Amino acid sequence: MSARPTNPTNPTRASAPDATLRDAPPTSALAERPEHSPQSPLAIHAMTVAYDRKPVLWDVDYDAPPNRLIAIVGPNGAGKSTLIKACLGLVPRASGQVEFWGEPYRTARARIGYVPQRESVDWDFPVSALDVVCMGRYRKIGWCRPVSRAHKHVALDCLERVGIRDFAKRQISQLSGGQQQRVFLARALAQEADLYFMDEPFAGVDAATERAIVGVLRDLRDAGKSVIVVHHDLQTVPEYFDDVILLNMRVVASGPVAQVFTTDNLHKTYGGRLTLLSEAAEAIARAEAGGA
Amino acid sequence: MKTTLAITPGEGWPPLSEVLEILAFRGGFNTSLVVAGTTLLGLAAGLIGVFALLRKRSLMTDALAHATLPGIGLAFLAATSLGFEGRSLPVLLAGAATSGVLGVLAIQALLRYTRLREDAAIGIVLSVFFGAGVVVLSYVQNPANVRASPAGLNHFIYGQTAALQPYDVAIMGAITLGAILATSLFLKEFALVCFNDAFAKVDGWPVSMIDLLMMALVVVVTVAGLQAVGLILVVAMLIIPPVTARLWTDRLRTLLIIAAIVGAASGYFGSVVSALLPRKPAGSVIVLTSGAIFAVSLVVAPSRGVVAGVIKRARLGLRIAGDHLLEEAHERAASSLSADTVREIARLRGWSAPIARGVCFWLSRAGFARRDSNGGIEVTERGSARGARVSRNHALWEQYLISYADVAPSHVDWSVDQVEHVLSDELIDDLERALAKRGVILPPAGTPT
Numbered sequence: 001m002s003a004r005p006t007n008p009t010n011p012t013r014a015s016a017p018d019a020t021l022r023d024a025p026p027t028s029a030l031a032e033r034p035e036h037s038p039q040s041p042l043a044i045h046a047m048t049v050a051y052d053r054k055p056v057l058w059d060v061d062y063d064a065p066p067n068r069l070i071a072i073v074g075p076n077g078a079g080k081s082t083l084i085k086a087c088l089g090l091v092p093r094a095s096g097q098v099e100f101w102g103e104p105y106r107t108a109r110a111r112i113g114y115v116p117q118r119e120s121v122d123w124d125f126p127v128s129a130l131d132v133v134c135m136g137r138y139r140k141i142g143w144c145r146p147v148s149r150a151h152k153h154v155a156l157d158c159l160e161r162v163g164i165r166d167f168a169k170r171q172i173s174q175l176s177g178g179q180q181q182r183v184f185l186a187r188a189l190a191q192e193a194d195l196y197f198m199d200e201p202f203a204g205v206d207a208a209t210e211r212a213i214v215g216v217l218r219d220l221r222d223a224g225k226s227v228i229v230v231h232h233d234l235q236t237v238p239e240y241f242d243d244v245i246l247l248n249m250r251v252v253a254s255g256p257v258a259q260v261f262t263t264d265n266l267h268k269t270y271g272g273r274l275t276l277l278s279e280a281a282e283a284i285a286r287a288e289a290g291g292a
Numbered sequence: 293m294k295t296t297l298a299i300t301p302g303e304g305w306p307p308l309s310e311v312l313e314i315l316a317f318r319g320g321f322n323t324s325l326v327v328a329g330t331t332l333l334g335l336a337a338g339l340i341g342v343f344a345l346l347r348k349r350s351l352m353t354d355a356l357a358h359a360t361l362p363g364i365g366l367a368f369l370a371a372t373s374l375g376f377e378g379r380s381l382p383v384l385l386a387g388a389a390t391s392g393v394l395g396v397l398a399i400q401a402l403l404r405y406t407r408l409r410e411d412a413a414i415g416i417v418l419s420v421f422f423g424a425g426v427v428v429l430s431y432v433q434n435p436a437n438v439r440a441s442p443a444g445l446n447h448f449i450y451g452q453t454a455a456l457q458p459y460d461v462a463i464m465g466a467i468t469l470g471a472i473l474a475t476s477l478f479l480k481e482f483a484l485v486c487f488n489d490a491f492a493k494v495d496g497w498p499v500s501m502i503d504l505l506m507m508a509l510v511v512v513v514t515v516a517g518l519q520a521v522g523l524i525l526v527v528a529m530l531i532i533p534p535v536t537a538r539l540w541t542d543r544l545r546t547l548l549i550i551a552a553i554v555g556a557a558s559g560y561f562g563s564v565v566s567a568l569l570p571r572k573p574a575g576s577v578i579v580l581t582s583g584a585i586f587a588v589s590l591v592v593a594p595s596r597g598v599v600a601g602v603i604k605r606a607r608l609g610l611r612i613a614g615d616h617l618l619e620e621a622h623e624r625a626a627s628s629l630s631a632d633t634v635r636e637i638a639r640l641r642g643w644s645a646p647i648a649r650g651v652c653f654w655l656s657r658a659g660f661a662r663r664d665s666n667g668g669i670e671v672t673e674r675g676s677a678r679g680a681r682v683s684r685n686h687a688l689w690e691q692y693l694i695s696y697a698d699v700a701p702s703h704v705d706w707s708v709d710q711v712e713h714v715l716s717d718e719l720i721d722d723l724e725r726a727l728a729k730r731g732v733i734l735p736p737a738g739t740p741t
Contacts, residue, residue, distance in 0.1 A: 088494045114494040121488045125346065126544050135484050139495050144477045171542035191495070208718075 038102035039066050041195040041226045042087065047096030049079070049086045054285035055094070056082050058250045064228065065243065069221050071231040071257075074247035075270050080230040081117065083247060084197045088114060100195060110139070113193030115184050117200050123173050129183045130168040133158050136190030158186040161219070163212045178209030185216060196220065196227045203232060214240055237261055249281070306568050314564050323567045326453050329461040330559035330578055333517050336468040337526075338533035338555020339475055340509045342548050345534040346486040347506065351411070352396060354527040355418040357514050359395025360388035361425025361523060364448050365432050372440045379444055381460070381519070388448070388523075389515045395421045396507065451522030453563060453574030460519060467516050474509055475548060482506060483544055521575030529555060532582040539586075539593035558582035612713045613651040616641060618660060618679030619686065619712075621671045631667035685712040687734055688723045695730050 042064040049057040057079040064070060072080045085091045087098045089105055100108035113136075133155040134147045141151060159165040162182040167175060172183065181201055188196055201213055217240065220227055231237065237244055237257060244261050246252040246269040253265040310319065317324040344353050367387020372378035395417050402413040432442045447455065475482070484492045485502045493499045510530065517526035537550035562578030569577075591598050620637055621629050629637075638648035652669050655661040660675030671679065689711050715723070727733065 085490075090490055090493060109494070109496050112494065114491055116488065116490050120490060122348075125487045126538065126542050126547050127483065127487065128543075131483075131544070132487070135487070135491070135495075138480060138484055139497070141480070143481065145480075147480070173542075187491075197494075207722075 040064055041066055041101055042228065043099045043102070044087065045097045045099075047086060047098060048094045049082055049091060050094045051082075051091070052285070055281045056249065057086065060096070060251055062245060062251055062254055064226060066226055067221060067224055068226055068242040069217050069240065070226070070228045070243040070245065071237050071241040072228065072245045072247055073231055073234065073237060073269070074252075078248040078269075080247055081199050083245075084199055084228065084230060088112070088197060111194040113188040113191040113196040115188045115196065115198040115201055118177065118181050118184060118203065120199075123175075123180060125172065127172060128169050129159065129164065129172055129175060129179075129186075130155055132172060132183050133168075133186045133190050136187040139191075155186070155190050158189040159183075161189060162186045162216060163208075176206070178205040181205050182209055182212060185213060189216070194225055196225065198227065198229045200230050200232060202229075202236075234266070311564075311568060314567050319567060322454070325458060325461055326456050326567065326574065327560060327563045329456045329464050330453060330520055330563040330574060331556050332461070332464040332468045332559070333513075333520055334529060334533070334555035334557070334559025334562075334578070334582075335552045336464070336471040336555075337513050337517060337529035338537075338551040338553070339471050339548055340506075340513045341530035341555070342534040342537070342551050343482050343486060343506045344510055344530055345538070346483075347503075349507075349510070350527070350531045351414050352399065353510055353514065353530050355399060355414045355421075356392045356396050356511065357518075357523045357526045358418045358425075359398075359421035360392040360515065360518060361422055361448065362428050363387035363389070363391025363394075363425075364445060364518075365425060365428030366391070368432055368442060368445060369428070369438065372438055378438075378440050378442065384445075384448070385515050385518070388518055389511055391421065391425075392511055392514065447522070448518050449522050449524060450573060451518070451520050451525065451575035453520050453566065456520065464516055467512055471509060471513065474505070478502070478505065479544075479548075521578055525575050525579045528579040528582065529558070532579070532586050533558065536582070536586040536589045539589045539596045554582060554585055558585060610651060610654040613641070613643065613647070614655045614658070614660060615678070615682045615713050617651060617655065617669065618671060618675050619682045620679075621669075622676060622679030622683045626671075627676065628664070628670040629668055631664075634668055682712055684734060684736075685715050685720065688720065688727065689715070691727055691732050691734070692723055695732060696726065 040063045042062070044060050044062040047057065047060045048055060049060075056077075060083065072083060074080055082091060086093050087105075098105060100112065105112075130152065134152060136158070137147065137151040137155060141147060156165060156168060159168050162185050164175075164179050164182050164186075167179060172180060175183065181203075185198075185201060188198070202210055205213070217227055217229070221242075229241070231241070238261060241257055243255060244257050245254040246260065246265050248269045252269045253260045313319045314323055314327065317327060319327075341350075341353075344350050364384050364387050367383050367390075368378040370387075371380065371383045376383065398417045398421075399410075399413045402408050402416065403410060406413075408416075429442075429445055432438050432445065444452075444455070481497065481502050484495075484497065485499055485506075489499050489503075492502075513530065514523075514526055517529055520526075521529060533551040533555035534547070536554050537547045540550055541547050558578050558581040562581040563574045565581070566572045566574040566577040589597070594600055617629065617634070617637060620633075621627070624633075634648060634652065635645075638645070643651070649667070652661070652663050652667070655669060655675065656663050659672060660678060661669040661671050663669055724734075
């Protein structure tokens with residue numbers, strides 16, 4: 001336990017993390033943080049996330065501007081998916097808060113849509129593409145009631161918007177990877193949310209699917225929605241997105257692509273200097289394992 | 293029931309009239325009771341087993357069943373020491389359910405607080421709880437320890453269908469009704485959580501509560517099945533019918549209906565057979581019956597069955613072989629291939645004579661060629677168009693590999709042979725565009741070479 005600064009009033013210990021984590025913002029920056037605006041669809045305050053006590057995200061602070069397409073970019077293991085999952089309450093937060101339009105997740109979730117990673121489900125499940133998209137309507141349908149024709153109609157429209165209405169009756173295992181991804185996107189559209197979280201929607205899809213997804217993203221923005229996308233392809237960031245969050249276990253930089261998506265920032269995100277953070281995380285994990 | 297008759301070859305099978313009587317629930321009150329009870333149990337287990345399968349909890353169910361044993365023994369001990377009748381069924385089943393649920397919780401705790409994987413955690417809990425149960429039962433069965441007779445407790449291990457009472461069958465009926473009701477009420481919610489629990493959670497559904505409800509249904513069915521088929525085999529009634537049904541359908545509703553039917557049919561025929569063949573314990577016969585239905589389904593089921601798979605592969609093989617013949621004809625600029633040429637191609641491609649004949653037969657049936665009397669083929673207009681297209685696909689892919697993937701021209705042939713038959717129109721467009729960028733443009737199919 002002595003390896004960790006547990007007592008912030010002790011000056012020698014409090015200064016320890018700054019000395020170790022050269023890239024972390026100075027502690028005083030937290031106090032100077034601007035007020036989070038209630039217009040912001042997503043405000044993250046000092047959020048730290050750990051798996052099995054091993055931190056994967058350190059002290060994330062972020063305010064999403066409304067009505068933007070926002071990419072989360074960073075190397076493997078940077079915590080991109082974890083950031084989304086922690087915002088949505090799918091993984092527990094070690095500390096910090098998340099607010100949506102100034103409200104907690106519990107009251108705001110009717111306005112939030114989600115596209116999980118395609119690999120996170122078993123595509124051999126005995127349902128059709130239409131059945132999956134209808135799942136996006138379930139919360140509007142409510143407990144114990146069957147899916148009405150009107151809701152099926154909405155679901156079919158959503159399939160149309162992603163360009164695979166003809167495949168509505170297909171069993172989902174008979175769809176290509178790109179088509180499966182579009183089914184997930186259509187299900188999120190069926191949620192009729194104002195803020196969307198999408199986990200790697202472009203991973204491993206064909207060119208037609210990529211075009212379809214980009215088209216849907218732009219339609220969403222034109223309709224006044226916000227979309228936060230975990231993205232892995234640096235080349236397409238300036239073309240597809242308005243804002244970017246550069247992430248490597250902490251927010252390296254965030255803001256409009258034109259200002260933030262610079263070579264310098266990318267070096268900071270992908271370069272070797274930040275390995276100190278992951279080394280510190282390893283050390284904490286080892287200490288926990290040794291102490292247990 | 294003829295209980296003392298030893299089965300010997302020749303006189304083992306009862307007369308047809310008796311078979312029909314039992315099948316029609318007229319084989320005496322006790323037999324009818326058993327048949328009704330196991331049929332209902334099979335139906336409920338088949339239905340609920342679908343969700344255990346889809347939630348990938350089938351093996352967890354086995355651990356649950358094995359973990360009921362110590363609860364049975366301890367419930368007997370507790371009831372006896374308090375002066376109740378220890379063998380009362382509700383008491384024993386309550387004990388069984390409690391320790392079964394404790395077993396499942398133990399697995400969850402092991403997964404959460406240790407680095408054990410699920411298979412190991414299930415193995416540990418299953419065996420330790422079962423071992424504890426055996427110890428408790430042997431303690432109970434020692435007259436020095438317990439004065440009340442524990443006769444019948446052992447039956448929970450292998451099941452004793454013949455002991456079913458009207459009261460038990462009524463309970464099974466209620467459970468079956470409950471299972472059907474819960475399934476039809478919560479089908480949407482169960483399906484959502486089984487398919488994608490993370491999405492369900494973000495969408496605001498109480499995933500752990502829905503999970504708990506599904507698990508409770510599994511516990512109820514398992515405990516109800518203890519008496520009939522025993523804790524070792526009850527898991528089969530939860531797993532086999534849904535897996536069998538999955539071979540027949542891709543639709544969730546149909547899956548539930550077929551699983552319920554397969555479960556009910558196994559319970560029904562299994563108990564009838566065991567009534568006809570004395571000394572064959574009903575539990576095992578029921579499981580063997582469902583196993584037989586599964587085996588037959590595995591072979592004959594459409595699209596997912598073994599036979600369907602063989603036919604599909606054979607058809608693809610014939611199509612590809614036929615394409616090779618047409619391609620060959622196209623490249624020789626010939627409108628027919630003589631018997632000798634066909635034999636020559638067959639030798640190069642490694643086809644036996646019957647396969648070569650089969651390919652020619654397939655080509656003529658598909659309208660790509662006509663067979664002449666000596667064993668050669670005459671390519672039709674459709675056939676030559678197809679040959680031209682395959683040949684062009686071959687060239688496209690070859691060029692692509694050479695110019696984009698840096699494959700040596702001498703090495704491209706094998707993969708080209710596989711790919712040329714499966715290129716979709718969209719892929720061909722992409723290929724043409726990619727090659728045009730490098731200045732390679734192939735004339736469209738049908739242009740004379």
